[in-house]
Amino acid sequence: MATKAKTRAGTRNPSRPRDRAATRARILRATGELLAAQGFAALGVNAIARRARVDKVLIYRYFGGMEALLAAYAEEGEFWWSVDDLLGVDLPPPERDGAAAWLALALRRHVGWLRTHPLTMEILSWEMVEPNRVTERLAEVRERRSMALIGRLLGRFPAPAELDVAALSALLGAASNYLAIRARATRLFNGLDLGRRGDWDRLFDMVERIGAALLDPT
Amino acid sequence: MATKAKTRAGTRNPSRPRDRAATRARILRATGELLAAQGFAALGVNAIARRARVDKVLIYRYFGGMEALLAAYAEEGEFWWSVDDLLGVDLPPPERDGAAAWLALALRRHVGWLRTHPLTMEILSWEMVEPNRVTERLAEVRERRSMALIGRLLGRFPAPAELDVAALSALLGAASNYLAIRARATRLFNGLDLGRRGDWDRLFDMVERIGAALLDPT
């Protein structure tokens, strides 16, 4: 209608050189940025294309659609800690030694890692609402890494044979995830103020106490 | 354009009698139904009006908008258990007596209550993503009821003075919520299968064990 669309199509802008690989990468990067900045509710072809400054049709051409884009995104990213991020030899050990102290320290670092990786927290909360290729993939990696972490701790501090280690770590891991995710938006939970350092300390002290009661030799 | 809109407006349908209060109630009921059925992502004026078979403009007229509708909805609903739902005198007591057994039983019933109240679980997950009037209101109620629950248990089984009861219950409550919400969509967590009764039992056994170690007289 109006005075527009003279050149009609093609590379109308002086624009960047054509480069499929680079464009693909732009799209993937924009996906992560958008997810971190706006959350999964805002994720969609239009929003991603806009952010990547790319035409949305290329998302369909290069990935095949939203679902497939998420799958590709899941493949190329690193969304979870490695065991060394939590227990690495260059990290300071706990003040007291022993299984309980190491357990509490690992959980502390787990929560700290989450708080510095909002993208991962976003995916974790996504997983609770509508699982998808990205969250599935993250869940797999997480399962493996968690097992490795537990294995490492058990190697150093053998647990009582009758102790259900999986149940214990599931309990503590679930609590950590919940509180970390929830703390982004709401500070109070069960009388604790998750915005305060000290209240987190109380939680980790409790973890250590539980560990001491169940793990350390009497 | 077409052959429609002869009568133009008003009560075109034979329709129901005009009744502001009833219409308000329809809207509120539809809000809850939609939330339970589709989740908070699907919640909006259009969807609610459609479900309530009511014109959406009435939502603006009677409530003032989405935000205010949520506030009103939060006021008229009951979204959390009462202490008696978990510890009522007509419910069977645990097989063994003692603080740990009661603690585990309470958490068991807490999770059971959640699983039979999908609307509450929906709100709980909502709260982790985008807090609003409904989730705030639920959080208040929950805080009060949790305190009452803990108070009742402590009244029966006084805890060691130096035990941080708030931290302990926060840990266990957080874990319960996380696992209950998550289990709707994903069964596996940390090697446990939340679709299986037995694996939940392992978790509650662990709770009882923790309780025994920290609460029961040595």
Add this chain to the structure above:
DNA sequence: TTGCATTGTCACCGATCGGTGACATAGAAT
């Protein structure tokens, strides 16, 4: 009976959504 506020219906607005078909251009192969 007349007037009037309440209740409800409808059409429409601009924005955004996921998705597609048509076309222009660049760059390599021939």
Add this chain to the structure above:
DNA sequence: ATTCTATGTCACCGATCGGTGACAATGCAA
């Protein structure tokens, strides 16, 4: 130089979104 394909641009589709203005019917007050 010519052809061809991969790459990117654009316009448009129907559906849905939140939101509003205009109007018809109801029923009560005067």
